[in-house]
């Protein structure tokens with residue numbers, strides 16, 4: 001279980017930070033607690049340009065992947081510190097990153113009131129419509145008299161406070177587990193299973209069940225992501241070992257929300273070039289996760305050419321390049337036969353018969369089966385006009401791979 005814990009102050013010395021460090025160590029067998037310093041964030045302003053919001057974006061990504069959030073608040077003038085309020089404003093303005101996220105409030109102060117008043121304020125903020133967290137009710141962790149409640153090496157030495165902390169944190173872990181279970185069941189109903197199990201989609205070229213559609217996307221060796229025509233991250237193919245790891249929490253976000261701010265201009269440039277018809281495809285060969293990969297962005301259009309969105313194809317091309325480098329496509333000029341005559345030894349090239357139709361690639365496979373020139377591995381057919389046979393898109397619209405450094409659907413840079 002991953003929990004993100006926000007130190008509710010920008011002070012260099014903080015008892016609230018000491019508390020979170022203690023919790024991280026003390027509860028290490030129950031959860032992986034990552035401590036986050038809010039002093040990395042700029043002060044909140046609606047006018048801050050996107051290019052200065054990189055740290056905000058990074059924090060939002062951490063929150064998306066966390067199972068729960070702890071806010072540890074000092075008490076300043078009976079309320080929460082301005083720096084903490086500013087951080088929460090970043091997390092609630094034009095974003096729903098906190099929505100339904102399990103949250104817990106703890107706090108330390110010098111006085112006997114033990115941050116009780118700032119905690120009440122923090123709780124009010126966290127249940128506001130723009131925060132909308134699943135706030136752990138009750139379970140007040142009130143650590144007052146800070147300078148005497150911790151040992152010099154940062155242990156919480158007040159036994160009553162320690163008991164209260166242990167009890168409340170255990171409740172928080174159970175609380176998160178309840179939401180995880182509810183989400184899993186919901187996910188099984190809504191995502192893992194096609195919603196209309198017996199429905200067919202009738203394509204002009206055949207029909208598919210929803211289950212088949214889903215499994216095709218999970219099986220093909222490329223992953224696909226879609227930014228829809230309104231520039232929202234709408235869908236990604238559910239595939240094991242994706243090159244780009246996606247998160248369902250990002251679905252529905254705008255291009256601006258789901259990309260690092262620095263990548264947004266590049267991404268928008270690609271998307272706008274598709275939207276205005278200037279380009280149909282952008283191609284980027286690059287190294288990813290230690291192997292050669294290909295990323296291709298395509299303008300998705302309806303049959304009348306109207307822009308429907310941008311799709312991103314990503315996949316390792318190691319296997320294809322290895323085939324190529326081992327001569328899989330080299331042909332003998334005289335016979336037209338593949339030079340790769342031992343292709344039959346390759347488990348993947350054993351049989352030149354088309355597995356779905358049973359048709360042989362050989363024009364003459366009923367003839368003498370000992371004739372090596374007819375039992376060939378398929379030689380690729382060259383497209384007459386050099387265009388992409390699947391989409392009809394011309395490569396003329398592609399840009400130099402070096403021009404573009406951002407992932408157009410999520411904006412993650414590969415560099």
Ligand SMILES: Cc1cc2nc3c(=O)[nH]c(=O)nc-3n(C[C@H](O)[C@H](O)[C@H](O)COP(=O)(O)O)c2cc1C
Nearest residue numbers: 009011014015016017074075076077078109110111
């Ligand atoms: C501007 C300011 C206002 C404060 N107001 C209160 C207060 O209203 N109630 C209280 O118990 N402590 C108050 N304190 C003392 C804090 O509780 C104390 O500084 C505490 O250690 C802050 O938490 P930290 O160590 O995590 O920064 C205030 C401190 C500052 C700097």
